[in-house]
Amino acid sequence: MPSISNKGLSMPESPIRKLVPFADAAKKRGIEVIHLNIGQPDIKTPQIALDAVKNNTITTLSYSKTEGSERYRSKLALYYQKHGIDVSAENILVTIGASEALAFVIGSIADTDNEIIIPEPFYANYNSFSVVFGVKVVPIVSKIETGFALPSIADFEKSITPKTKAILICNPNNPTGYLYSKEEIKQLALLVKKNDLFLIVDEVYREFVYDGKQHYSALKEENLEEHVIVIDSVSKRYSMCGARIGCIITKNEILRKTILKFMQARLSPPSYAQIAGEAALDTPQQYFDEVIAEYEIRRNTLIEGLNKIDGVKVTSPQGAFYCIVELPIKDSDTFAQWLLEHFNVNNETIMVAPAAGFYATKGLGKNQIRIAYVLERTILKKAIHILEQALKEYSLNEN
Known part of the structure; x- marks a missing residue:
């Protein structure tokens, strides 16, 4: 065969x-x-999101814009602004789930044999996307004895080579549940700026934080606009896993234009799911x-x-x-x-x-x-x- x-x-x-x-x-x-x-x-799932699809009067289910509808992206920007994150609709690209978002980011920043540093254990599909794009994952072990806290910055420094393109974390973490602190995010911010790397942060679980703690987004870091890339999704926040709607947030204009070319190749994100996602943003606190x-x-x-x-x-x-x-x-x-x-x-x-x-x-x-x-x-x-x-x-x- x-x-x-x-x-x-x-x-x-x-x-x-x-x-x-x-x-x-x-x-x-x-x-x-x-x-x-x-x-x-x-x-x-919030009833408001289900009703938005159920009661919609669309007569022709057409393509949406490649980067996602402007209405949805504008409303997403308001959501982040409410959480103290200064972004606009132009900084947001709508994807088919967080998985596509991460795949397009990796494809846009890394070539074959480039390296991405990730604290392990990490979301299993990070391994899959590295295979798809021929990128090498460089793991740094976090241990159960420390509650899977961020490994030392010295460990990251030792792992950086001329082939390193980015550091990737999930915050809060899947699979460990660890919440990276503001201080840890700031340490990583200094590191990527010093070494001219991207900092990719998967913030899909940003809403789910316990014991009175607060989530600190990497997007709040100043003077890091060219380095930070955030991945997000409606799947967990609104219990809408089947909608398959996510997004990429970055202020790096060259990167956004590069990602957009990958997005054009898949045409557009699903229209009904964006309608549900837009309505879900009105979910009460x-x-x-x-x-x-x-x-x-x-x-x-x-x-x-x-x-x-x-x-x-x-x-x-x-x-x-x-x-x-x-x-x-x-x-x-x-x-x-x-x-x-x-x-x-x-x-x-x-x-x-x-x-x-x-x-x-x-x-x-x-x-x-x-x-x-x-x-x-x-x-x-x-x-x-x-x-x-x-x-x-x-x-x-x-x-």
């Missing part, structure tokens, strides 16, 4: 989705699967207050329960709705598959994301999983019980 590309063969499987066939098989056997593997909230309070309670429920399981190590996330959990096992890939194929409690089991796929350094994360606490508390408590019982039985089999 004709050969497959090396790029295709090198493309990593998603640790979040690769076990789906085993979950589907379990469901066909009558097993209920509790999905802790994916950040799909059970929070309802009460919605977010209630959602954030609910996630904080879910986090507390999960962390409290996990800390009671022998041999389990976990830190308390400060943002987003994920945590990395270290288990008393050798291989979380094998364990995650075993959960779906061979284990259940009262015909129920759990699906988790093996954490090795969130690292670039081979061998790291082998005994860790990522859990998304996007389900209600009663289900989380049930999932914790299933995990505890599974570990007891699995440890006997593994040893």
Whole structure:
């Protein structure tokens, strides 16, 4: 048969989705699967966004502007201004989700064999996009012992080479839930300016911050306009994962014009989804207050329960709705598959994301999983019980 590309063969499987066939098989056997593997909230989408699509009177569903509708971008600019970020519609490019946003950014700033430095563990698809564009991810390890805090600036300095194009972080972090502080963002700002690099910040979870802490956007840094690129999305903020609407925010005009060429090749972002996204911007603050309070309670429920399981190590996330959990096992890939194929409690089991796929350094994360606490508390408590019982039985089999 004709050969497959090396790029295709090198493309990593998603640790979040690769076990789906085993979950589907379990469901066909009558097993209920509790999905802790994916950040799909059970929070309802704001009705105002759903109604905007449902009640629309469009008669011809035409292309939108390549960079997104001006109305939507203007309204987005007002959202950021409300959060103390000085941007205009011209600084915003609308994309098909944050994934396309990141792909276009990487394609615009990096050539084959260029390097992007990323603290690990990181969102698994960062590895995928690096393969697509032939870019090398240079990981710097953050550790569970420090709560996955930003590695030292000295570690970043040592990793910078003539091929380095950018530093990429997710704030708050997926998969660790770590919230980078204002001081840490400022340290990175000084570093990228000193070395003439881009600072790419994935701020998809910017709304979800706990314990009275505040999110500090890299866009607030002065004299860094040519360096900062922010990625954002409606998916998590409004529980609109299926809308697939994101955006790129940058004041670097040359970069925006370059990204626009990639966007022209895919024509335009979806019109109905932009209508929903525009309407969602009118969501009252009460919605977010209630959602954030609910996630904080879910986090507390999960962390409290996990800390009671022998041999389990976990830190308390400060943002987003994920945590990395270290288990008393050798291989979380094998364990995650075993959960779906061979284990259940009262015909129920759990699906988790093996954490090795969130690292670039081979061998790291082998005994860790990522859990998304996007389900209600009663289900989380049930999932914790299933995990505890599974570990007891699995440890006997593994040893």
